[in-house]
Amino acid sequence: MNRRVLLLVPFAATVVAGGGFLAMLKREQEGTFDPRGVPSMLIGKRVPPFALPADAGSLAGGFSDTDLTGRPIVVNFFASWCVPCMEEAEVLMGLKQAGVPLYGIAYKDKQAGTAAFLAKHGNPYARIGRDDAGLTGIDWGITGVPETYLVDKTGVVRWRFVGPLPAEVAAGDLKRQLQAYA
Amino acid sequence: MIPELGHFALALAVAIGFAQGIFPLWGAWRRDARLIQAAPAIAIGQFIALGTAYACLTWSNVVDDFSVLNVAENGHSLKPLIYKISGTWGNHEGSILLWCLIISLCGAAVAVAGGNLPSSLRARVLGVLGLSSVGFQLFALIESNPFVRLWPPPMDGRDMNPLLQDPGLAIHPPILYIGYVGFAVPFAFAVAALLEGRIDAAWGRWVRPWTLAAWCFLTCGIALGSWWAYYELGWGGYWFWDPVENASLLPWLTGTALLHSAIVVEKREALKTWTVLLAIGTFSLSLSGTFLVRSGILNSVHSFANDPARGVFILALLGLVIGGSLLLFALRAPVLAASGVFAPISREGGLVLNNILLCSIAAVVMTGTTYPLFADLLLGEKLSVGGPFFNSTVLPLAVPVFAAMSVGPVLSWKRADLGSALIRLWWALLLALAVGGYAAIGMKILPALAFGAAVWLIAGAAAEVIERVRLFRVPLGDSLARLRGLPRSTFGTTLGHAGLGVTIAGIAGMSLASEAIVLVKPGAATHLAGYDWKLIELHDGAGPNYDARVATIEISRNGALVAVLAPERRQFPVQNITTTEAKIATNLVRDLYAVLGDERDGGAVLRLHVNPLAPWIWLGAGVMALGGLLSLTDRRLRVGAPLRRAGQAAAKSAAKMGAKA
Known part of the structure; x- marks a missing residue:
C-alpha cells in the first residue's frame, strides 16, 4: 500500500471512532441509546400479576395488574429514601399536569416516609400501591429505584426507563411512546 | 473571597493557556527569537495560575465552605482532614482541575529542565502542551467550574461517596493522573518533531526520561487502583476488565511499547515514524481514558461523575x-526517514517484536472495551464483553511477550545469533521448566505455565546482569x-522485567485461591484451606x-x-450507603x-478467602516502577551526550540566524 495512505489510517480510524462516539452521545441524550441498560425481560410481555394495598396518600386506592388496562399507563417505582427519586419528582409533576395517567409503586418504603416525601415533592400519582416487601419489584425485575415503565392498554409492558426520568426523555421518547400506544 | 480568587486564577490560566498555545508555535514558525524565548516563562506562569486555583479549591474544602x-x-x-484534601480531586470538577494542574506542571518541568533543548524545539513542545491543554482548562472554567457558589449555603455537605x-x-487519582498526563510530554515532543520535520538520536534521548517517568507513575497508579479494588470492594478480586481499568491499561501497554521503541530511535535512529505514532497514540489513549469515562459513554463501578x-x-x-x-502525522510523517537498518534477529528486532505484541494486546483490549458500544449503536445488540473474552484473547499474546522478554536484552544490536543467546539463558530456561513442571503436578495447567513464565522472567532478567559482569568466567573481584x-539503566531493565515476573507469579498464585461463604454463629468455627476460622463475637x-x-x-492453624x-x-x-470493610492478614506469601456480610439467625455470613502470593501482584508493579526510577537516575539521561550538544549548537545557531533574518 502507498505509504502516504498508510499514514492516514490512524487519522481515519480516529474520525470514524469519534463519529461513533458522537452518535452515541447524541442518542443517549435523546434517550434512545443506553449502553449500561440491561434490556428489560418484561418488554413485550404482560405485566406480572400483583395486587398492592393502597397508600394513605393514594387518591383512589391501591391497584393490581388488572387495573393496568384500558388505556396506556405510566408506572413509576419510587421510594422516599431514594435521592434520584427527588430529582425526578418535578418531571413527574409535569407529566401529571400534562394529563398522563401515572401510577406509583412505593418500593420498600415506610408509610410515614412516603407521606413526607409526597408532602414535600408533590403527589403526581393517580394511584399508589405499597410494595413493602419489594416482591412486586422482583417480579418486574427492577434494578433499583426510580424506574419507569409504560404499560399499554392491553396490559403489555412497552417501554422502560432506568434511573431518574430526565425532562427531555419525558417530553421526547416517553411522549412518542404514549402517542404510539394511545 | 478565596473561591473567587481561585475562579480568577482559573480564568487567568485559560488566558495564559491561549498565549502558551499560540505565541511559542508562532515564534518557532516565524523564527521570532523573542516569542521563542518567552515560552518557558509563559509555561511557568500557567503552572502558577493553576496552582493557585487548585490551592483555593483545596482551601475551600478544608474549611468546609459549603x-x-x-x-x-x-x-x-x-x-x-485527609479526605477533605483528597475530596478536592475526588469529584468531577476537582479532578478536571487536577488534570489541568498536572499538565501545567509538565509544561513547567519542561521549561525548567529543558534548558539544554534547542530553543525552537522547546518552544514548540511547550506550545503543543499549551494547545492540548487550553481546551480542557476552558472546559473547567465554562462547563465544570468548581468555584460556582451556592446560595443559601446548606448547613452541611452531602458527603463524598464512602x-x-x-x-x-x-492518593490514587493524583498518581494515576501524573501517569496519564505525563505522556503529554512525549506527545508534545512527537508533534514538535513533526512540525520541525526532524527526529534524531538526541530526540529519542530527550523523550525517554519523560516517557519513563510517566510510565512509572502509571504503573503505580494502576497497581494502587487494583489493590484498592482488592481490599475495598470486598470481592477478593483485583482486576475486573472493567472499562475504566481497561482505559488505564491501554496507555500503559502502548506506553511500554513507546518506552522500548524510543530506545531504538536513540541508539539506532530507526523506527522513527512508528515511535512518533506511538507517542501520539499513547497520549490519545490517556486522554480518551480520562475523558470518555467522564463523558458517560463508558460506565462502570469505578466512575462517579457522568453527564x-x-x-x-x-x-x-x-x-x-x-x-x-x-x-499532522499523516501529512508530515513521510518527511521522517529512518537511517538505521537491522536484521530481524537483533536487539532492534526484539524491540520491534515487543512493540507488535504489546500493541496487539492493546488492540484486543480496546476492541473488547468498545465493541459492545458500537454493536449497540450499529446493530442494536446488547452484549457484554467480560473477563472470559479478555483472558482468552490476551493470554495467547502475552505468552510470546514473556518468552521474548528474557531473550531480547541478551541479543546484540544490528545482528544477533539466537542460538548463542539461548545458550546464555540455558540455566534460566532449565529453572523455569523445572518450576513449571513441578507446579504442573497436582495443579491446573495454566497456573503452572504462569509460574514457569514468572521464573523465566526473573531468572532471565538476572541472567542479563550475570552475563554482563561475566560471573564465574572472570575472577569474582x-x-x-x-x-x-x-x-543504572541496565538494572532498570532487569528490575522492570523481573517485576513483571513477580506480578505474574502473584497472578498465578491468586488463581489457586480458595474461597468460602459460610453462616457462622459466634463461638463457632469453620475450616478453609488448612486454617480454622473462629467467629469470636460481633x-x-x-x-x-x-x-x-x-x-x-480468630484464625489458627493446627491449633496455633x-x-x-x-x-x-x-x-x-x-448518603445511606453501606460498605464492607474487608480485613486482610498477610505474611507476603499468602x-x-x-x-463480614449480613447477619441472620443469630449468626453472621462471612466470606473468607485464602489468597496465595496475592501481595506479589502489587509488589511486582512496585519493582517495575522502581526499575523505571532507577533507570531515570542513569547518568546518561542527565549528562548531555556529544550528539546532543552538537544538535543543540546547530539549533542555536539556526535560531540565531533566524533571529537575524
Whole structure:
C-alpha cells in the first residue's frame, strides 16, 4: 500500500471512532441509546400479576395488574429514601399536569416516609400501591429505584426507563411512546 | 473571597493557556527569537495560575465552605482532614482541575529542565502542551467550574461517596493522573518533531526520561487502583476488565511499547515514524481514558461523575487534539526517514517484536472495551464483553511477550545469533521448566505455565546482569568491578522485567485461591484451606461519619493462633450507603481475607478467602516502577551526550540566524 495512505489510517480510524462516539452521545441524550441498560425481560410481555394495598396518600386506592388496562399507563417505582427519586419528582409533576395517567409503586418504603416525601415533592400519582416487601419489584425485575415503565392498554409492558426520568426523555421518547400506544 | 480568587486564577490560566498555545508555535514558525524565548516563562506562569486555583479549591474544602456548590455536594464537616484534601480531586470538577494542574506542571518541568533543548524545539513542545491543554482548562472554567457558589449555603455537605473514603484511593487519582498526563510530554515532543520535520538520536534521548517517568507513575497508579479494588470492594478480586481499568491499561501497554521503541530511535535512529505514532497514540489513549469515562459513554463501578451534556464538549476537545495531531502525522510523517537498518534477529528486532505484541494486546483490549458500544449503536445488540473474552484473547499474546522478554536484552544490536543467546539463558530456561513442571503436578495447567513464565522472567532478567559482569568466567573481584561499572539503566531493565515476573507469579498464585461463604454463629468455627476460622463475637462500633458492625475472627492453624481479623460493615447515614470493610492478614506469601456480610439467625455470613502470593501482584508493579526510577537516575539521561550538544549548537545557531533574518 502507498505509504502516504498508510499514514492516514490512524487519522481515519480516529474520525470514524469519534463519529461513533458522537452518535452515541447524541442518542443517549435523546434517550434512545443506553449502553449500561440491561434490556428489560418484561418488554413485550404482560405485566406480572400483583395486587398492592393502597397508600394513605393514594387518591383512589391501591391497584393490581388488572387495573393496568384500558388505556396506556405510566408506572413509576419510587421510594422516599431514594435521592434520584427527588430529582425526578418535578418531571413527574409535569407529566401529571400534562394529563398522563401515572401510577406509583412505593418500593420498600415506610408509610410515614412516603407521606413526607409526597408532602414535600408533590403527589403526581393517580394511584399508589405499597410494595413493602419489594416482591412486586422482583417480579418486574427492577434494578433499583426510580424506574419507569409504560404499560399499554392491553396490559403489555412497552417501554422502560432506568434511573431518574430526565425532562427531555419525558417530553421526547416517553411522549412518542404514549402517542404510539394511545 | 478565596473561591473567587481561585475562579480568577482559573480564568487567568485559560488566558495564559491561549498565549502558551499560540505565541511559542508562532515564534518557532516565524523564527521570532523573542516569542521563542518567552515560552518557558509563559509555561511557568500557567503552572502558577493553576496552582493557585487548585490551592483555593483545596482551601475551600478544608474549611468546609459549603457556599461553594462543589464542596456542598462532596464535602461534610465530619469528614477527616485527609479526605477533605483528597475530596478536592475526588469529584468531577476537582479532578478536571487536577488534570489541568498536572499538565501545567509538565509544561513547567519542561521549561525548567529543558534548558539544554534547542530553543525552537522547546518552544514548540511547550506550545503543543499549551494547545492540548487550553481546551480542557476552558472546559473547567465554562462547563465544570468548581468555584460556582451556592446560595443559601446548606448547613452541611452531602458527603463524598464512602467507597472513595479510603487512604489508598485518596492518593490514587493524583498518581494515576501524573501517569496519564505525563505522556503529554512525549506527545508534545512527537508533534514538535513533526512540525520541525526532524527526529534524531538526541530526540529519542530527550523523550525517554519523560516517557519513563510517566510510565512509572502509571504503573503505580494502576497497581494502587487494583489493590484498592482488592481490599475495598470486598470481592477478593483485583482486576475486573472493567472499562475504566481497561482505559488505564491501554496507555500503559502502548506506553511500554513507546518506552522500548524510543530506545531504538536513540541508539539506532530507526523506527522513527512508528515511535512518533506511538507517542501520539499513547497520549490519545490517556486522554480518551480520562475523558470518555467522564463523558458517560463508558460506565462502570469505578466512575462517579457522568453527564452526557458535558460529553459533547469533551468529545470535541478530544477530536481536536487527537484528530489534529494524527492529521499532522499523516501529512508530515513521510518527511521522517529512518537511517538505521537491522536484521530481524537483533536487539532492534526484539524491540520491534515487543512493540507488535504489546500493541496487539492493546488492540484486543480496546476492541473488547468498545465493541459492545458500537454493536449497540450499529446493530442494536446488547452484549457484554467480560473477563472470559479478555483472558482468552490476551493470554495467547502475552505468552510470546514473556518468552521474548528474557531473550531480547541478551541479543546484540544490528545482528544477533539466537542460538548463542539461548545458550546464555540455558540455566534460566532449565529453572523455569523445572518450576513449571513441578507446579504442573497436582495443579491446573495454566497456573503452572504462569509460574514457569514468572521464573523465566526473573531468572532471565538476572541472567542479563550475570552475563554482563561475566560471573564465574572472570575472577569474582573483576565481576564486582564490572557490576559497579554497569549503567543504572541496565538494572532498570532487569528490575522492570523481573517485576513483571513477580506480578505474574502473584497472578498465578491468586488463581489457586480458595474461597468460602459460610453462616457462622459466634463461638463457632469453620475450616478453609488448612486454617480454622473462629467467629469470636460481633459488636457495634462507630467512626467519625459512619456506624459500624464489627466481627472478631480468630484464625489458627493446627491449633496455633495465626491472626485476628476484625472485618466491618459500615453504614454511612448521610448518603445511606453501606460498605464492607474487608480485613486482610498477610505474611507476603499468602493473604487471609475476611468480609463480614449480613447477619441472620443469630449468626453472621462471612466470606473468607485464602489468597496465595496475592501481595506479589502489587509488589511486582512496585519493582517495575522502581526499575523505571532507577533507570531515570542513569547518568546518561542527565549528562548531555556529544550528539546532543552538537544538535543543540546547530539549533542555536539556526535560531540565531533566524533571529537575524
